[in-house]
Amino acid sequence: MAENFRIIDGGVTAPKGFIANGHKDRKYGVTIIASEVDAVCAGVFTTNKVFAHPVSLSKETLKNSDTFRAIIANSGNANCFTKGGMDDARAFVKKASSLLNIPESQILSASTGVIGRKMAMDILNREVEKAYESLKLESNNENAAKAIMTTDAFKKTVAVEFNVGEKVVKIGGIAKGAGMIAPNMLHATMLGFITTDIEISKEELKNSLQNAADESFNNAVVDGDMSTNDTVFVLANGKSNVNYRECIEEFDKALLYISTELAKMIVSDGEGAKKLIEAVLKGAATKEDAKKASMSIVRSLLLKTAIHGADPNWGRIAAAVGYSGAEMDMNNFDIIISSITSGKETYLVKCGEQLADEGTAELKMAQEIMKDSKIRITVDLKKGEFKNTSFGCDLGYEYVRINSEYTT
Amino acid sequence: MAENFRIIDGGVTAPKGFIANGHKDRKYGVTIIASEVDAVCAGVFTTNKVFAHPVSLSKETLKNSDTFRAIIANSGNANCFTKGGMDDARAFVKKASSLLNIPESQILSASTGVIGRKMAMDILNREVEKAYESLKLESNNENAAKAIMTTDAFKKTVAVEFNVGEKVVKIGGIAKGAGMIAPNMLHATMLGFITTDIEISKEELKNSLQNAADESFNNAVVDGDMSTNDTVFVLANGKSNVNYRECIEEFDKALLYISTELAKMIVSDGEGAKKLIEAVLKGAATKEDAKKASMSIVRSLLLKTAIHGADPNWGRIAAAVGYSGAEMDMNNFDIIISSITSGKETYLVKCGEQLADEGTAELKMAQEIMKDSKIRITVDLKKGEFKNTSFGCDLGYEYVRINSEYTT
The missing domain is CATH 3.10.20.340 (ArgJ beta chain, C-terminal domain)
Known part of the structure; x- marks a missing residue:
């Protein structure tokens, strides 16, 4: 593509003012992505009429708050079809809230892993703590991308930047999802987390993400089934000091590129899926x-x-x-x-x-x-x-x- | 099911006035089903917008004629995506017409097998002759059911009868189709041929078949793809001397039973498909x-x-x-x-x-x-x-x- 953006390193940590890290111990892993300042957020979710508790919770949070500071996600358990699963989803956010010192209302969450089994909250809490300890030491996009992996064969991360006059806008993303079918994994759940330092309204971001997701994640087919946990978030914190209206076309193209690359990585992954x-x-x-x-x-x-x-x-x-x-x-x-x-x-x-x-x-x-x-x-x-x-x-x-x- | 009909032997040869036989030599096989007297016919076909030549031809024949005498079908080649395939489809009917001494306008045809390869007309003509020779000797439902098999692991045949006063109405069917996926077989094509000695109008038969097919063949899923050759025919020759209006409910139930049993046999077939x-x-x-x-x-x-x-x-x-x-x-x-x-x-x-x-x-x-x-x-x-x-x-x-x- 002869686009105006350049591919850069750093994934979700590439845009200004974002840090991320993760920790994984065997099946359970936790990823934390945080913005130094208040950010707006948009999300797209599975359209399955049967969906997991964290999807319900994040939809609610997204609706009730105007600004956000963090995304947390866990692998190992999808918290879907679980008794008391909504309480567990809230407890996960609460735990992160107390560690990060960010209000629960500003934290979005997602889960992937086995279904129909209760979240092992003791293990999950330990992993949140470890992810937080890692985040205090350093910002590490690799760990963030790895901690949400389940059956994925490789980590999925991409970032780009483009100029608007003298200023630079960055967009970065990580994702998980794989073509492999495993027992008790409901399906190849797709999670995509994108950060950007553009200045944008909640409504504008929502439209841009919906358009990008329709052309990318919603065009990706792994096994034809649709997960109960699919979630994509974009956090935009304005730290580039460039407003979306100065670069609508460039930003939308770059966001589509990030989304499409992540979607392609997902469908390319999986045991035996080589093409x-x-x-x-x-x-x-x-x-x-x-x-x-x-x-x-x-x-x-x-x-x-x-x-x-x-x-x-x-x-x-x-x-x-x-x-x-x-x-x-x-x-x-x-x-x-x-x-x-x-x-x-x-x-x-x-x-x-x-x-x-x-x-x-x-x-x-x-x-x-x-x-x-x-x-x-x-x-x-x-x-x-x-x-x-x-x-x-x-x-x-x-x-x-x-x-x-x-x-x- | 506590239905009023009884399961009987004989498949398509069970109803009065029908004979059938088939011959198969390695890949190519031919099945002939014939009625002693003029019969009405109804057909349902694949709704795929890409379809094989015999489907075009049979739709045309079904539209242009009021009475029919025979169904011919071949395995080994689907005559789909073939150059000059329409001519080959007509030649197949013509050959059968001259042997059976039945006008081409009264013969319906169907094909299943490899796609994109020209019909080997010399082999096909030989098989039509052999099937005809067999039919002259005897009526044999088993051979008819076997000659249309491709990757099928077992032959599919079923028949029932029910009483209307002192008289008996019979319906019988054979089918092919299997869950196995093989290279160059486009998909698991379903062919279903049903005979009955009920007296019925073309319009009534069309409605009854459409309703039965919607609840049976159109509810059967083998691999999720849809074939270019799917065809179901019902021939009704009136030899029972029972009119459809005397037994609408019984006939429709029996036809649904025949269709459903054939559809179930199709989905139960195939290497590794055990359930x-x-x-x-x-x-x-x-x-x-x-x-x-x-x-x-x-x-x-x-x-x-x-x-x-x-x-x-x-x-x-x-x-x-x-x-x-x-x-x-x-x-x-x-x-x-x-x-x-x-x-x-x-x-x-x-x-x-x-x-x-x-x-x-x-x-x-x-x-x-x-x-x-x-x-x-x-x-x-x-x-x-x-x-x-x-x-x-x-x-x-x-x-x-x-x-x-x-x-x-």
């Missing part, structure tokens, strides 16, 4: 059609299997678009496959005509592209001007090996 | 809500994994209902799990309260029930009077073993 699939749906009659069709592609279990086996099975792509409900004409659409890494690309279908027959140059090129670890599938429905991009991964468990080896 | 999941959603605010929620349960990859591992993970059930879009209150719904075989059942959640905590009798009972091969999950949303039942299977490939053994 990122980017489904670009264009030429749709409506935005809804574009989203339905691109999501249908990255959700297709059969396509995920084909991608893993490096099989350029464009029929599965066409079929997934076909049953998505999006308006299409099977005699006039394109499918292009490209390697994000090398930039190589080829048509598989052009104006409804299959080009990648056996023995063709197109099929040979497609097979080469499929070996890449980052694959873009572009579908042009030629029905309108709307576009959407979704992110998914191959289905790379052992069963795929078995089924990939099966020969008809 | 039938029946998701009964009741108390929904609308029929749409009931369907969305029950389908969401049987589609959930995580639930399918849990079922395979005999893990009574009711949280995954609740979450799947929660993200289905159906109206629900997480503090007031029930989840009941039962063994279809033994009739044992227990509440997991009652009025929003989790009962199956560790160490409880409910959890112990649930764990016992989960070992059964036929499991019913009943969810009562307590929001209205609507109900729907969907059918699915566990995800039983090798990867589940690995992931079931993974311990958090």
